[in-house]
Amino acid sequence: MTAPLYKFGLFNDEVSLIVAFVIGLAFGFFLERGGFGSGRLLAAQFYFTDMRVFKVMFTAITTAMIGIFYLSWIGFLDISLIYYGNTFIYADILGGLILGIGFVIGGYCPGTSAVGISTGRIDAIVYSLGGMFGIFVFGEAYPLMKDFLNSGFMGLINIPQLLDINYGFVLFIVILMAIAGFTLVEWGENLMAKKRSES
Amino acid sequence: MINFKNWFTHYLEDNALEGELFPKFYWNPYLVGIGLGLVLLATFVIMGRGLGASGALSTVVSVVVDEVAPEHAQNNEFYKGYLGDGTESPLKDWLVFEVLGVFFGGFISGAIAGRNKIMIEKGPRISNKKRLLYAFVGGTLMGFGAKMARGCTSGQGLTGGAMLSVGGWAFMIMVFVGAYATAYFVRRQWI
Numbered sequence: 001m002t003a004p005l006y007k008f009g010l011f012n013d014e015v016s017l018i019v020a021f022v023i024g025l026a027f028g029f030f031l032e033r034g035g036f037g038s039g040r041l042l043a044a045q046f047y048f049t050d051m052r053v054f055k056v057m058f059t060a061i062t063t064a065m066i067g068i069f070y071l072s073w074i075g076f077l078d079i080s081l082i083y084y085g086n087t088f089i090y091a092d093i094l095g096g097l098i099l100g101i102g103f104v105i106g107g108y109c110p111g112t113s114a115v116g117i118s119t120g121r122i123d124a125i126v127y128s129l130g131g132m133f134g135i136f137v138f139g140e141a142y143p144l145m146k147d148f149l150n151s152g153f154m155g156l157i158n159i160p161q162l163l164d165i166n167y168g169f170v171l172f173i174v175i176l177m178a179i180a181g182f183t184l185v186e187w188g189e190n191l192m193a194k195k196r197s198e199s
Numbered sequence: 200m201i202n203f204k205n206w207f208t209h210y211l212e213d214n215a216l217e218g219e220l221f222p223k224f225y226w227n228p229y230l231v232g233i234g235l236g237l238v239l240l241a242t243f244v245i246m247g248r249g250l251g252a253s254g255a256l257s258t259v260v261s262v263v264v265d266e267v268a269p270e271h272a273q274n275n276e277f278y279k280g281y282l283g284d285g286t287e288s289p290l291k292d293w294l295v296f297e298v299l300g301v302f303f304g305g306f307i308s309g310a311i312a313g314r315n316k317i318m319i320e321k322g323p324r325i326s327n328k329k330r331l332l333y334a335f336v337g338g339t340l341m342g343f344g345a346k347m348a349r350g351c352t353s354g355q356g357l358t359g360g361a362m363l364s365v366g367g368w369a370f371m372i373m374v375f376v377g378a379y380a381t382a383y384f385v386r387r388q389w390i
Contacts, residue, residue: 140275
């Protein structure tokens, strides 16, 4: 095992900040290339006219997932050293629901709003100010919500562990789901386009 | 003196393109997805962590609260988590630098494509003022929801999704449920 490189001490914290900036550059570049700096294009996902949010996100998740699997399989990457969030199932579900509502009302999510701002979208600036206000409200209400937030704790758990099935098998199912999903949305988009050209 | 306006193709007074979508000028979404996936994979391999975004905003909010009311911030577990032990600036944070990168990366891509434009994103049937109000309200909900779920579309969705995290997938499904359930009520804003 040689990766994650940072965890094996290949570079220090100062360098990690430069790495963060460079990774962010690539992240922002691809987000803009995909049209994710445009709130209107992002929102189109929820009116079935342009399903790029689904396509991009699912492709990205699947790509990274396959990469992790193979790099770990050949003994290069130690998955157990990768940090990701603990599951607090109730807070994850309710938080996701609230964020989803905010997404279609506001037009962005935190990452895409950064791209929206840098490409000149005034509504993205206002959205981010709202975001900071929301975080402030959360921070003030935190002591009251603490019990709820910490309920439903399941720890660091992934789907193969939850269902007690083979990691590779879950990977295979997700890939099948992705292919089925992409076929479905391509078909749906064509249907919507036809409907629009008729009206 | 640099003329910042030159970095944008159109200015606010030119709203000729308002209400029009140009998806065809963007890259193929599957290609973009593979690109983003590889960036995410590189982050896992190099750093042993995933991407994020809302965490950087939380750091900024915590720093502001700490500036205005230090005692209040220090007594709140949530803010304190982002402020650290005080030996280093809280802004010297991995996510803060990553989001700075996102900002410049988006700008560079937009500049190359000529898509940097000072404008308000909205459909043709809503006023600017109303759209900005919606943007603020949506942002507030997003900030609150992201903190409740301990991550946003980047941290929980992409990172948790790729790690097959149970919470990440539950979160992601609920984002789509929430957005689709609300879409009808704000349709005048977008279509």
